[in-house]
Amino acid sequence: MSVRIRMSRHGRTHRPFFRIAAVDKRRPRDGRVIEQLGYVDPIAKDESKQVSLEADRIRYWLSVGAQPSDTVRALLKKHGVLS
Incomplete structure (x- = not known):
């Protein structure tokens, strides 16, 4: 199983928030997450x-x-999790 760390969109119209999760890369964007x-x-x-x-x-x-996805990689670098 190939795991990606990526964002999934939640919230409502014009008021999104994103969850960061470890997901099997073959799953859809808002599909089942591992963690x-x-x-x-x-x-x-x-x-x-x-x-x-x-x-x-x-x-x-x-x-x-x-x-990590490109967006998550940039976010992790910005917040000091990745160097």
Whole structure:
């Protein structure tokens, strides 16, 4: 099984938020996940509530070979999880 760390869209029309999850890469975008690893709320006014990451679990998944999507990779670099 090939695992990707990617975002899935939730919320309502014009008010999205995204969950970051470890997912089998063959699953659809909003399909079944292996593990939730955080969330991104781009519309949150409080900057501390915009992004929440479980860094230790993300590092674990990366260590066992999970590949982050391009968007998630940029987000992890910005928040210091990836170097």
